[in-house]
Amino acid sequence: MPELPTTRRGSATSRRILDAAAEEFAQRGIAGARVERITAAARTNKAQLYSYFGSKDGLFDAVIADRVRDSTAAIPFDADDLAGWAVRLYDQGLHQPELVRLIAWTRLERRPSGRWFDGSEHIPKLAAIAEAQAAGRLRAGDPFDLIVLVIAMASAWGPASSVYTATADEPAAEHDRRRALLRDCVARAVAP
Amino acid sequence: MPELPTTRRGSATSRRILDAAAEEFAQRGIAGARVERITAAARTNKAQLYSYFGSKDGLFDAVIADRVRDSTAAIPFDADDLAGWAVRLYDQGLHQPELVRLIAWTRLERRPSGRWFDGSEHIPKLAAIAEAQAAGRLRAGDPFDLIVLVIAMASAWGPASSVYTATADEPAAEHDRRRALLRDCVARAVAP
DNA sequence: AGAAGAAAACAGACTATTCGGTCTGTCTGA
DNA sequence: TCAGACAGACCGAATAGTCTGTTTTCTTCT
Known part of the structure; x- marks a missing residue:
């Protein structure tokens, strides 16, 4: 039609x-x-x-x-710098909340469980993570679980956060403080 | 009325x-x-x-x-075992997805930014965290930010996850794997 | 090049339905 | 006996989707 x-x-x-x-x-x-x-x-x-x-x-x-x-191409993935990637996701949530909200609506209105989409968008990332793990530059653990967790951390203050959604008009110091915490926590979490 | x-x-x-x-x-x-x-x-x-x-x-x-x-009383908060608390939140999301979804709807339909609620529900937690930090049992950082981050990690596979929402009917091994990763990552992230 | 003819884009009135909310009158239990 | 609980018909506003007729744009043929 x-x-x-x-x-x-x-x-x-x-x-x-x-x-x-x-x-x-x-x-x-x-x-x-x-x-x-x-x-x-x-x-x-x-x-x-x-x-x-x-x-x-x-x-x-x-x-x-x-x-x-x-938007997939907008933020290049780097398995060796997940902390930096997470910070970039944080910033994207600040300046382009639209996509995050669209995804959240899909989750609530269309797909209450399971993968949000078919998951194919993450395949290249999974390979990169597996490789970094094999080379001992990344902690052990299911690669998909790791991605899910890092994205969740990056989304902590995002447009679908259950506790607090940050906005671009807050003082820069607030953002810097969160970015620093996020970067450090992700780095610790995924260290080999 | x-x-x-x-x-x-x-x-x-x-x-x-x-x-x-x-x-x-x-x-x-x-x-x-x-x-x-x-x-x-x-x-x-x-x-x-x-x-x-x-x-x-x-x-x-x-x-x-x-x-x-x-539901506030259902999961007691323990600033000295944030990792265990996070795992309990993970389990709650599995068995009682309702509240998480209600919160997510509120975020999307009512409060696109800022705190989800007035934030008063977190006040006792903030104090407990500050105390644990002062005693050197917890990393430094804004207590509210820490809570937000830990909740986000615990919600990584929850009913409002943007990547993957776990369900109770999945094999127990899957859940154990995620719980282990979650516990370890939270522990690393908040270690002093 | 330029006009003619066809196809696509357009505007907005119209329809059938759905839904939040109200009203009227009846029943029930303390 | 009487206030509160109940059932469901009813109403007006909104809304997804359609239909009719008009204008613009593209193509094609001389």
Whole structure:
């Protein structure tokens, strides 16, 4: 049913819809999002949205795919500097909370248990970790568990934190203090 | 507007509403929950629900207060065994995912940043941590930050995890493996 | 190049349904 | 006996998704 746009104009519209939808879904979730608000923000209409994405759910899927795609490359993974990687994740949560919130909505509204996605996005990381472990530069333990744990630590103050969500407008000293703690704790946790 | 029940029968109904609502809200969130489903599950009717709780939002507040109250005492805090405390939190997430999901919904639908609640529930913990630090039994660092980090580690595989949510029906070996990793990493992270 | 014709994009009214919340009248138990 | 508990019909607002007719854009043919 959903048909991708074929003209230049259509692609631009589809792009605006994706951006507007990302914001709306990040803010309100799937059930809370309003198609009408999305089309208004994207300066288009519902017929267009439905012809490109088929349904509200289909649009959500498209938004997730879109955002995951260009965010995976944004923070290069380094099995030998997990502490630094964690700090970079902390900063990403501060400045681009959207994706984290989209992921959290998916977890709550769609996948209450198991892997968030198919997990394929982590495969290269798993190999890098196994290698670093074999070379004795990283502690023992299931590589996937290690990734999960490090991501959890980096997300401690993130947009889905159950205790405290940090924001970019806090004093820099606060962030520095957290970054230092995070870096040190991750380093200790994963040391060989 | 909301009036607590005055008779025995009324209290029982109010109790059934709270329980049914906890399940419905945990599963679907505030926007996704249906008042009708709650009254059906509680074997009562909307008039009753509204007379006791005033509104859907008021009911959500009541559910949160109810669940937080009887769950705070469930897992005693021990500043000298944060690793053990974290493991107990891991187990709680396995067997009572409801509260964690309710908290996550609140974060997403109500409080996108800052503290989840007023933070008062952590005050006694903060004091215990400060004391353990002063006695040299715990690493340095802002006590609140430390709590946030330890809770995040314990929630790595929890019902709101962005990567993987564990469930009670997985093989015991999986859980033991994660518990061991969690215990060890927390212990390393908070060692003096 | 430029006009014609087809296809795609567009606007927004419309529909069918769902849902939070209320109202009216009946029942129950202390 | 009477306040409180109850059942469920009812209402108005919102909302996902569709339909109709118009405008813009692309392609193609002379």
